[in-house]
Every structure is written in structure tokens, then in C-alpha cells.
């Protein structure tokens with residue numbers, strides 16, 4: 001893809017809009033221009049592709065109170081219109097190219113607007129498909145009771161376990177397969193536990209209360225029963241009063257009844273056991289090394305251990321899958337009584353095996369699978385409550401969490417919002433510090449890879465100092 005931009009700095013936005021229409025490597029030229037006259041500004045985009053050329057333009061008044069915002073938005077509209085004319089494609093989320101499509105509805109509802117106002121804005125102004133607009137509004141209405149709380153003196157803890165039994169073909173997560181990095185687990189845990197202790201002390205001195213704990217991966221289920229007890233024991237010793245404790249167990253091939261019992265014993269309230277697709281053949285062809293039987297056994301073992309909130313992740317659009325198979329997967333999870341089902345759309349992530357193999361995602365398969373499964377979820381009483389989008393996702397679709405009444409995860413809502421602080425510990429952890437009602441947001445990143453995290457602990461000390469200073473400036477010790 002080639003781009004030319006003249007007279008403006010909305011380059012990234014314009015290119016992101018165009019990338020929703022064209023895959024990397026497509027022979028296309030997108031030319032955008034801003035020309036400011038005495039009274040008005042002309043924004044335009046021309047797109048050259050496949051022997052065709054389409055152009056779109058919009059005029060903005062120079063004395064508009066929101067001139068810069070108008071220029072940026074309308075330049076995106078021009079790119080969208082020109083790309084749409086050249087390709088004939090309609091996009092489910094219209095002009096929207098951000099990661100949080102429901103945020104607009106949330107903002108409208110929080111500022112006193114109605115659900116109908118939000119819906120109309122998506123459909124009329126942003127050209128979002130009606131069913132996606134409705135879904136964004138549903139997500140927002142599910143989140144409002146949680147996002148309306150005051151989080152100024154509250155935080156959440158994320159703990160990263162970046163190890164997996166093996167690497168799935170579609171995954172780009174900074175996760176080390178246990179075959180290659182098994183010897184790193186113990187030294188990693190030692191540093192992680194120190195970081196958890198230091199973080200707890202810092203939270204206390206900053207006068208914060210911790211609301212939720214989320215241990216994610218990777219595959220946290222890879223830890224042994226003893227390691228699970230040690231890790232969760234430290235969390236319980238240093239953090240109390242949390243209302244939700246999620247352990248993203250992950251893959252069924254590492255599940256044992258003893259590990260689930262240890263997790264229940266440690267006060268974990270919510271667990272994720274992720275099948276992705278209930279087909280041995282498709283799992284195998286996507287390099288996900290567990291079986292359908294192992295998933296069913298793990299789910300049952302988690303229930304027997306006492307978990308009354310089990311999340312299951314699935315992926316729409318996996319190679320070798322079909323829409324029938326995907327709908328059947330979701331139907332079986334509903335029948336099984338999964339409390340929370342997170343539906344992802346396959347995305348071509350850089351540094352995944354599929355990206356290296358230049359896989360072309362089947363957009364139609366992703367769309368048909370997603371739509372068929374979503375109908376089943378709605379019919380069964382699940383409601384979507386959080387949503388995000390990823391680049392290069394099949395059909396430009398979203399990832400969405402659906403829960404039965406009373407089972408939605410507060411952490412999932414908060415971590416996708418700008419409402420509350422999430423302090424992340426471990427390799428790859430990105431801490432988001434939120435203050436002043438969401439007006440101030442600062443991010444602090446730990447090293448990505450376990451070996452760096454282990455070898456350079458000074459980075460952790462520096463990050464903790466930064467967090468300390470952030471809260472000191474706001475009245476903490």
C-alpha cells in the first residue's frame with residue numbers, strides 16, 4: 001500500500017481507515033489532502049486501485065468551534081468513502097477504526113444521552129451496521145453501572161504468566177513455550193513474587209484499594225499445583241478485599257483436579273478454560289495441542305472443584321473450520337452451561353506463525369461464524385458486556401464477551417476502559433495509571449520477555465518508583 005498526504009498531520013488515522021479495506025501488500029495508492037482557504041477548508045481523498053480511481057471531498061468551515069476535530073473526522077470520512085467506492089465493500093463498524101467501538105456509546109450514556117441517541121449516532125453519522133450499533137449500545141448499557149463508580153482511590157492487579165505448553169499457529173502473544181523456556185519458570189516466579197509484594201506495599205502507601213485480581217497469560221494453568229498455591233498465597237497475603245479473582249487457566253491439556261482445587265482454595269472466583277473450537281481436527285491443524293475430550297474433562301473438573309463462573313474463549317474464522325462447526329461449538333458451550341463466552345475473531349497478528357506464512361483470512365467465514373454464534377448466545381440469554389477490536393481481524397469484526405446474568409467480569413470491563421488503574425506485574429505487563437476521572441492516563445511497561453524480566457530487575461524498581469511518584473503527586477505517601 002502506498003500513501004501520499006498533503007497539508008495535514010492526520011496521517012495515522014487516514015491510513016488506519018484505508019487499511020480496513022485493503023490487506024497489507026495490496027497494490028493501492030491513497031492520496032489525501034487538506035487545503036485551507038480564507039473561509040473554508042477542503043478535505044479530500046483519492047484512491048487508485050485495480051485500474052480504478054475514486055475521489056471524495058468534504059468542506060469544513062474555518063470558524064467551526066471544533067475545527068481540528070472536524071478536519072480529522074472528515075478526512076477519515078473522505079478516505080472511507082473513496083475506499084468504499086473503489087472496493088464496493090461495506091464495513092460493519094463504518095468509519096470506526098479504534099479498538100473500543102462501544103466507548104462512544106458509553107460516553108453518550110454517561111453524559112446523559114439516551115440509548116436511542118447513541119444508536120442513531122452510530123448508524124447515521126458513523127455508518128455502523130445497525131446490528132453492530134445495537135451491540136455497542138448493549139455493551140455500554142451493561143458497563144454503565146460499573147463505570148459510573150468512583151475509581152480515584154482504587155486499582156486492579158494484573159499478573160502475567162507468559163508461558164505456554166506450546167505455541168498455537170495463530171498466536172503472537174509474547175509467550176514462551178515450556179519446551180524452550182521451562183527452566184525460566186522458577187526464577188521468573190521468584191522475581192514476580194517480589195514484584196507482587198513491592199506492589200502491594202506501594203498500593204497501601206498510596207492509599208489505594210485493590211478491586212480485582214487477574215492472572216493471565218500465556219497459559220497460567222501451566223504452573224504446578226505447588227506453584228499455583230505459592231503465587232496465589234502471596235497475592236492473598238498481600239492483597240485483601242478484592243471482589244473478583246480471575247485465573248485464566250487457558251488450555252485443557254495442563255488441567256488437573258488438584259490444580260482446580262488449589263485455585264478454589266486460594267479464593268479464585270472466576271476461571272477461564274478455553275477450547276477455541278470443539279473439533280480435534282481443527283485444533284490440531286491450528287497447532288493447538290489439546291483435544292475436545294480434554295476440554296470437557298477440564299470444564300467438568302473445574303465445576304466439581306466449585307467454580308460457578310467459568311469463561312470459555314472461542315475463535316471465529318479459524319482455518320479449516322466452518323460456520324456450522326463454530327456455531328456447533330458455541331451451542332455446545334451454551335448447553336454445557338459456560339457462564340461467560342468470549343468470542344474472538346481470528347486476526348492476522350504480526351509474529352504469529354500464520355503471519356509468517358502469509359495466511360489470507362477468510363472474511364466471509366469469520367462473518368458467518370460470528371453472526372450464527374451470536375444469535376445462539378442471544379437466544380440463550382447471554383448479553384455482550386465488553387468489546388474490542390484488533391488490527392487485521394477477519395471481516396473487520398470485533399472480539400466480544402457475553403455473560404449470563406450476574407456473571408460478567410468487572411476486570412474485563414475496567415481494563416478496556418479509561419476508568420480505573422490497572423497495575424500489571426510480570427513480563428509484558430503494561431500498567432495503566434488513571435487519575436482525575438480518566439483525564440490523566442500514564443502507562444508504564446515492564447520488559448516483554450521473561451529472560452529480560454529476570455535478568456534486569458532494575459526496570460521493575462524504576463517502574464515502581466514511577467507509580468509511587470504518580471500517587472505521591474496526588475496525596476499518597
Ligand code: SF4
Nearest residue numbers: 164167168171173218
Ligand atoms: S493461543 Fe493461548 S495457548 Fe496458544 S500460544 Fe497463544 S497464549 Fe499460548
